[in-house]
C-alpha cells in the first residue's frame with residue numbers, strides 16, 4: 323500500500339502535543355540529547371526546565387548553544403540537570419567556567435559511532451523543518467550526527483519550526499514521522515543567525531599567502547571562527563576558478579564565493595557539482611541560499627569529516643584556526659590551561675584528511691599575538707610550551723601548515739630544531755628573542771638557526 327499525504331497528516335495530528343505534555347516522556351535518571359546548535363529545541367528546553375522540582379538526575383547533552391539554555395539557567399547548582407557539551411560556544415564556555423556545565427571531548431567524525439556503539443539516549447529533542455508531503459521532517463541546518471542520535475534514542479520529540487531551511491542531503495538529512503514519538507510546533511521562533519564579520523588588516527596579511535597557495539579547482543574547508551571566514555571572504559575576491567567545497571561547517575564565506583563566481587564544485591573528484599557540508603551557521607542570507615538548493619548537499623559528519631574521504635580529493639585546502647601553538651608544533655584550538663574555550667570539533671579530522679590529499683594543505687591560521695581583554699597584556703600565540711593543563715587539539719605528529727601575518731610554514735617532516743626555527747620565523751618580532759632563548763634552554767635550537 324502506498325501511503326498518501328492524508329495518512330501523514332492524520333499521524334501528525336495524533337502525535338501533535340504541547341511542549342509540557344511532550345517532556346513528560348522524560349523520566350528520572352534519563353539521558354536527554356538536544357539537537358546541535360540551530361537545532362537545539364527552544365520550547366522543549368523551557369518545558370523540561372519547568373519540571374526541575376519533580377524530576378531527579380537528568381543528564382542533558384548539547385552542542386554549541388547560541389542562546390541561554392533554560393536547563394542551565396534554572397539549575398546552576400545542578401540539583402536536577404547535569405548538562406554536558408560536545409563543543410563550546412561563548413555562552414557554554416561561561417557556563418563551563420562557572421561549573422554549570424562540563425565538556426565531552428571527541429573528534430567530531432566519531433560522534434555518530436559514539437551514539438551507535440557507546441551511549442544511551444533516552445529522549446532526543448530536536449528542532450526540524452516542517453513535514454513534507456512524504457512524511458519526512460528535514461533536519462535543517464544540522465545533519466551532522468543527528469540521524470545517529472535519533473536512531474539511538476528510545477523516544478524522539480521534534481520541535482517543528484517552519485523557519486528552519488530545508489537542507490537537501492546526500493544522506494541522513496531527515497527523519498520520518500513514523501519514527502517520531504511526539505511533535506510540538508514552534509512557529510514564530512527565529513532560527514539563530516550569526517552575522518558575517520569582515521576581517522581586519524592582520525587577517526588580510528594572513529590570507530595573502532594562503533590565497534596564493536590555492537590552485538584553481540581546489541576543494542575548500544573553512545573551520546569555525548572569525549579568521550577562516552575572513553580568509554574565505556578574501557578567496558571570494560580573488561580570481562580563482564572552479565573552486566569547490568567539502569566542509570564540516572557551511573559559513574557565509576562560501577555564499578560570498580558563490581556570488582562572486584568562484585564556486586562551481588565541478589572540479590571535485592567526489593560529489594561533483596555539489597557543495598558538501600554537515601552543518602551550517604551564519605546569516606539569514608546564507609540560510610536563504612541553502613534552503614531547497616539542489617547544488618548543496620548535507621551529509622552526516624562521519625562521512626564529511628572522514629580523513630579517508632577528504633584525502634580522495636586532490637588539492638584539498640583546509641583552513642582552521644587555533645588558540646596557540648608551541649615550538650614543537652602542538653596546536654591547541656580549544657583550551658587555555660584547563661579553561662575550556664571551544665572543542666576539538668573537526669580540526670584534527672581535516673588536518674589529517676588534507677594531508678592525505680594529493681596537493682592538499684591543512685592550514686592552521688592565527689594571529690601571532692593575543693591581547694587579553696581585561697588586562698590589556700599582549701602575549702605571543704607561538705609559545706615555548708603549552709600552558710599546564712592546555713589540551714592538545716592537533717598532536718605535533720599531525721600538524722602541517724601554520725600561518726600568521728608573518729608567513730606560512732610547514733612543520734610536517736621537520737625535526738624539533740627545524741620546527742622551532744620555522745615557527746619563530748612567523749612569530750611576532752617582539753617575541754622572537756625570548757622564544758629563541760627558551761628554544762635554546764629546551765635544546766631545540768642550534769647556533770646557525772638565528773639569521
Ligand SMILES: CC(=O)SCCNC(=O)CCNC(=O)[C@H](O)C(C)(C)COP(=O)(O)OP(=O)(O)OC[C@H]1O[C@@H](n2cnc3c(N)ncnc32)[C@H](O)[C@@H]1OP(=O)(O)O
Nearest residue numbers: 544545546547548570571643644645655664667668669692
Ligand atoms: C567547523 C569545521 O568546519 S571543522 C574544523 C574547525 N574546528 C575547529 O577548529 C575547532 C577549534 N577551533 C575553534 O573553536 C576556533 O577556531 C577558535 C576558538 C580557535 C577561534 O575561534 P574565534 O571565534 O575566532 O575565537 P575568538 O577570537 O572569538 O575567541 C574565542 C575565545 O577564546 C579566547 N582566546 C582566543 N585566542 C586566545 C589566546 N591566544 N589566548 C587566550 N584566549 C584566547 C577569546 O578571548 C575568546 O574568549 P571570550 O569569548 O571568553 O572572551
Ligand SMILES: CCCC(=O)O
Nearest residue numbers: 409430546667668669
Ligand atoms: C560543532 C563543532 C564545530 C567545530 O568543528 O569546530
